[in-house]
Amino acid sequence: MTRGTKSQATNPRPTRRETQHTLRPSSTRHVAWPTRETRRRGAATLLAAAALLLAGTTTAGANGDAARAAVRATTTDVLAVLADQELDTAARRQHVENIVFASLDFTTVSRLVLARNWRRFSEAQQAEFIEEFKSHLSRTYGRNIDNYSDQRIEIASDRAEARGDWTVRTRVVRPSADAILVDYRLRAINGTWKIIDIIVEGVSLIANFRSQFQEILANHDPAHLLKLLRDKNLTSEPIAAG
Amino acid sequence: MPASARTTLFRIAIIAAMVGLLFSTGSATAASDGSGWEDASARDPMERVNRSFFWFNDKLDTYTLAPVARGWDWLAPKPLQRSITNFFANLRFPVNMVNNVLQGKFGGGAITTGRFVVNSTIGLAGLFDPAAEWGMAPQPEDFGQTLGRWGTPPGAYLVVPLLGPLNVRDGGGMVVDWGLSVVPFVVNGWILMGGGALSTVNTRAGVLQEVDDAKAASLDYYVFVRNAYFQRRQALIRDLDVDEPTTTEEDLYDDSWNEEPGD
Numbered sequence: 001m002t003r004g005t006k007s008q009a010t011n012p013r014p015t016r017r018e019t020q021h022t023l024r025p026s027s028t029r030h031v032a033w034p035t036r037e038t039r040r041r042g043a044a045t046l047l048a049a050a051a052l053l054l055a056g057t058t059t060a061g062a063n064g065d066a067a068r069a070a071v072r073a074t075t076t077d078v079l080a081v082l083a084d085q086e087l088d089t090a091a092r093r094q095h096v097e098n099i100v101f102a103s104l105d106f107t108t109v110s111r112l113v114l115a116r117n118w119r120r121f122s123e124a125q126q127a128e129f130i131e132e133f134k135s136h137l138s139r140t141y142g143r144n145i146d147n148y149s150d151q152r153i154e155i156a157s158d159r160a161e162a163r164g165d166w167t168v169r170t171r172v173v174r175p176s177a178d179a180i181l182v183d184y185r186l187r188a189i190n191g192t193w194k195i196i197d198i199i200v201e202g203v204s205l206i207a208n209f210r211s212q213f214q215e216i217l218a219n220h221d222p223a224h225l226l227k228l229l230r231d232k233n234l235t236s237e238p239i240a241a242g
Numbered sequence: 243m244p245a246s247a248r249t250t251l252f253r254i255a256i257i258a259a260m261v262g263l264l265f266s267t268g269s270a271t272a273a274s275d276g277s278g279w280e281d282a283s284a285r286d287p288m289e290r291v292n293r294s295f296f297w298f299n300d301k302l303d304t305y306t307l308a309p310v311a312r313g314w315d316w317l318a319p320k321p322l323q324r325s326i327t328n329f330f331a332n333l334r335f336p337v338n339m340v341n342n343v344l345q346g347k348f349g350g351g352a353i354t355t356g357r358f359v360v361n362s363t364i365g366l367a368g369l370f371d372p373a374a375e376w377g378m379a380p381q382p383e384d385f386g387q388t389l390g391r392w393g394t395p396p397g398a399y400l401v402v403p404l405l406g407p408l409n410v411r412d413g414g415g416m417v418v419d420w421g422l423s424v425v426p427f428v429v430n431g432w433i434l435m436g437g438g439a440l441s442t443v444n445t446r447a448g449v450l451q452e453v454d455d456a457k458a459a460s461l462d463y464y465v466f467v468r469n470a471y472f473q474r475r476q477a478l479i480r481d482l483d484v485d486e487p488t489t490t491e492e493d494l495y496d497d498s499w500n501e502e503p504g505d
Contacts, residue, residue, distance in 0.1 A: 108497070111497045112494070112495060112497055115497075118497075136459075139458075140455065140458050140459035161495075162495075163495060163496070165495060175320075177324065177327075177448060181482055185495065187495075196495070197495070201474060201477065201482065202473055202474055202476070202477020202478065202482050203469075203470045203473040203474055203477070204473060204494065206494060206495075207283075207469065207473060207494055208466060208469045208470055208473065210281070210494070211281050211283050211284060211465055211468070211469035212460060212461050212462045212465045212466060212469070213461075214281055214284070215284065215462060215465050216461065216462060225461075228461050229461065232461060
């Protein structure tokens with residue numbers, strides 16, 4: 001979490017979309033989704049979707065009922081943060097980002113993303129990779145958080161996966177475009193459910209990055225990949241405002 | 243003639259697809275790191291050619307399509323953009339209908355027909371989508387998906403100039419779908435061309451942020467797109483919203499080899 005502070009400040013840059021839409025109350029209008037689970041609504045962000053699921057939820061083991069209950073409890077908490085009119089966008093975003101950082105297991109994500117190539121990294125390189133990759137994700141996913149303010153999130157369903165993993169499926173409903181399907185894959189790590197993959201419209205973040213890293217590492221050594229990540233992070237727009 | 247221009251475009255697609263087929267039968271090998279997870283998205287025997295076409299498409303987009311789309315996005319209110327998207331989606335009725343049926347999805351075919359009737363009339367020629375609000379959600383299917391559903395593998399990855407990412411299966415599917423759509427044969431060529439341009443710009447305007455994000459989020463944008471295209475098509479073939487465990491991708495989430503010192 002050494003880099004957490006960097007991303008806690010916010011990007012004040014107003015966007016056209018933000019000025020167009022205010023936080024809107026939920027509506028059931030275009031929902032044609034057969035939910036058997038309780039539908040949660042409210043203005044939220046893509047990152048909030050991650051937060052909805054997991055923050056600080058613990059369970060004794062990889063038990064589906066416990067996971068579901070935990071997800072529901074967390075959902076309520078985060079929706080409360082999002083609906084809190086006392087908070088401005090920046091404060092709300094910071095809350096959400098903190099929760100997301102706590103919800104993702106970056107070590108597992110890094111291991112899965114590098115797969116067998118993980119072994120080619122020295123311990124120091126592994127640690128650096130985890131930090132740089134975390135920073136990369138935070139920069140690229142956090143930079144448009146303003147644009148998600150007019151969206152709301154519905155938990156569609158959930159299901160058990162192999163290895164005791166759990167998938168929770170959500171829909172991000174947007175006012176002037178089709179809804180986006182976002183699935184979260186969870187794993188109980190040391191008794192805590194953590195997000196280990198985000199699958200947007202069927203595209204897994206893990207698989208996508210693994211494909212990129214594999215192609216790079218097929219021709220280069222870990223040091224080269226780390227340098228690419230470092231350079232990318234240096235040149236990409238920082239989230240911190242000051 | 244605009245119609246012939248469009249035909250030429252599809253000829254290029256067919257030729258590219260055939261070339262891809264030739265290559266794919268010979269040397270298609272997927273990259274693997276030996277972890278049990280095979281990166282099927284990396285079946286790309288023409289990578290060098292593809293990368294150069296990809297570069298060409300990207301430059302063309304950056305300097306022509308994207309700026310126009312940005313202007314359009316600034317000019318056109320969101321509801322108008324939405325209506326234009328709806329309008330062109332409604333025109334895909336024959337393609338959606340036939341492919342639903344070909345996949346044995348008769349319910350989907352019925353809903354597709356219902357959508358077309360409702361949206362073409364009450365929805366003012368497809369500009370609005372009241373059908374979706376009445377419980378008839380869109381059921382888009384194309385021939386590439388139909389082939390995939392019946393077991394046709396994607397084949398080699400292709401980047402086609404002006405068209406973008408494809409694979410052999412979906413390229414062939416695109417040609418069939420084009421034959422299915424009545425519109426090109428009954429509508430005046432200029433209208434067709436204008437419509438195509440409007441649809442392209444409007445679609446691009448809808449993903450301005452997404453494309454920027456993708457470029458920022460990737461270390462190798464070419465591989466990012468190749469993999470995203472592959473995953474997306476596979477997901478569409480098995481229908482995104484079917485609620486079953488993702489057994490075929492299970493090895494993706496296996497990191498048990500990490501603890502084993504040997505193999």
